[in-house]
Amino acid sequence: MLQVQFIRQNKELVLERLAVKHFKEPGIVEEVLALDDQRKKLTLEYDETQAKINSASKEIGKLMASGDKAGAETRKQDVAAFKQALGPIDEALRKTEKDLHDTLVKLPNLPGANVPQGKTPEDNVEVRGGGSKPVLAEGSVPHWDLAKKYDLIDFELGNKITGSGFPVYKNKGARLQRALISYFLDYNTANGYTEVLPPYMVNEASAYGTGQLPDKEGQMYFVTEDNFYLIPTAEVPVTNIYRDEILKESELPVRMTAYTPCFRREAGSYGKDVRGLNRLHQFEKVELVQLVQPDKSYAVLEEMVQHVEKLLISLNLPYRILNLCGGDMSFTSAQTYDFEVWSAAQEKWLEVSSVSNFESYQTNRMKIRYKDENGKNQLVHSLNGSSLALPRIVACLLENNQTPGGIMLPEALHHYFGSDRIA
Template identity: 85%
Template sequence: MLQVQFIRQNKELVLERLAVKHFADAVAVVDEVLALDDQRKKLTLEYDETQAKVNSASKEIGKLMASGDKSGAESRKQEVAAFKQALGPIDEQLRSTEKLLHDTLVKLPNLPGADVPNGRTPEDNLEIRRGGDIPTLAEGAVPHWDLAKKYDLIDFELGNKVTGSGFPFYKNKGARLQRALISYFLDFNTGNGYTEFLPPFMVNEASAYGTGQLPDKEGQMYHMQEDNFYLIPTSEVPLTNVFRDEILKESELPVKITAYSPCFRREAGSYGKDVRGLNRLHQFEKVELVQIVHPDKSYQALQEMVSHVEKLLQSLNLPYRILNLCGGDMSFASAQTFDFEVWSAAQEKWLEVSSVSNFETFQTNRMKVRFKDENGKNQLVHSLNGSSLACPRIMATLLENNQTPDGILLPEALHKYFGADRIA
């Protein structure tokens, strides 16, 4: 959530950056925020002045009574009663204005950073670099959903029967490969200084609000209405909320944590060939990275996280490219995002497998995550997160890109985790 004071002091900059994110109602919403803040200040002043009159008159009553001026004291009591009666409506209007200000403020997305390209669609994203070799498959190569059936790795029809479309059953060596990927990703992360967590897979409303999933403008979260819990779309949500309402020591920064979790997304509005097989699921497994850092070091941390994910993909021998997302293709809460895509040789297209994002203070302002600086002043920290990695499309490309007449060859990094060098 943006801070009102920053908007007031930097209105033109705010409008300029919101234009990069192609937020349609920027001028109207910003003007409404400032008008409501003016109203809030006016009501706060009126309330404080009225309360001061109550306090002053109350003190005089005691003095008048002590001096024997009962008539004067009674007059003052009537004034106090009138002032107190006036406080109620002012307080009610103030609370209403504060709520409306908050509800309007949360409509504004995070401001994109200075290096974010100005564009609306994925075609406007800026490719930073590529790595790895795109394989040439032998004649007769097939996509991963056919390989999954051939080697009895994944049962999409059974998942559809038991739950519904987008909830596959992994089985036999498919289940083992999924477990191998998760274990390898976690070990890679902890070996690079991240502390492993295993978080809850449901969160309360305050947690979902804190990381920007609520208000759920696109209706993508699964909501357990009886208990008002939400199934997590990523472990970013519980991990970042570990520090909600906390004041950290500067010496504790940066905080670096990682976690495996299933992820649940309704993926409303997703249809067609791009959702086939493992390409887009309602439940999938992912390993996540989260950092809580000093505000002066968050963009350094962002580049370190990009490098970390890149090395992980290199260890899997997968061809990849890194994209600097344009303003119109970024998430609501992000200030800058780098996407990683891997090449699916059988499908002949790029598949997103990771997003690494800096949220600056957007999430931490909502969650009140702060640190005490060297001057003893509380400041908001910056939060970042990234996928390291999402399993389904990684598995899809590993199967497709490494298919041979003798089976599916696996990268060396997975041999000890999988217990073999191939699926045959």
């Protein structure tokens, strides 16, 4: 959530950056400022009326002590009148504060200075890439056929048990999932991240804190009786670990990694791009979260990008890194890099990770702060990234490494999987 003071002091900049994000309701900025003016006016009225009550109450004691009962009675009547006037002011103030908050959360985060102009994925800027696209032998097939051939994943069984988008991993397919999760977590913890295992459901406050509410409410599964949401990513519970906390500067950066299943309704997703593992309602992912000092967050963003890049290199997967344009970024992000890997059998790029800097947008909602060297409370910056999402990684590993002798696995997975191939 943006801070009102920042909006007031930098209105033209805010409008200019919202335009980069192609935000369709810039008039909300004026609504926020008008509501803030009303809030200040009502706050002043409230404080002045409360001061009159306090002053008159003190006078009553003095008048009673001096024996002036008539004067004391008059001031009591004044206090009663002031209190009666205070009620409507307090009610109006509370309503204005709620209206201000509800309007403020409609504004997305502002894109950073290095975010490219553009509106669609075609406007994203490729930063760099690596690896070579494999040339498959004649007769090579996509991962959904390989999954059936080697009895790795049963999509029809998942559809029977739950529905479309909930696959059942079997035999060596289940082992490959476990191997990837263990490898990713070990890789992250070896690089200074603390592993956590959070709940897979969160309350409304947690979903609001990371920006899933109110922006992505329609994409989450909701447990109505308990008012819980199934997590769309580990980012939500992990970042909320520090909600309403004040950290010491010496405790920063906070670096966490977590494995969780992720649940997404993916409403409106249809067609060939959802086949197989390309788009699921439940999938596994290993996540990174960092909380850092504001002046270090963009250096940390680049560090996290390099961390994920090295992980992809270790899997021998051809990849590219995209700096997302303003119109293709999420509601809460200030800058996002997407990682895509090449699916050889499908002959297209598949997104497998997003690494984002949210600056103080999330932490302002969650009130995650630290005490600076002057003892003043400051908002930290939050960042997160996938390291990595499994479905499309599995799809590309199967497709890119298929041979007549089986599916060859990268050396980094041999220990975790217990073999060099799926045969």
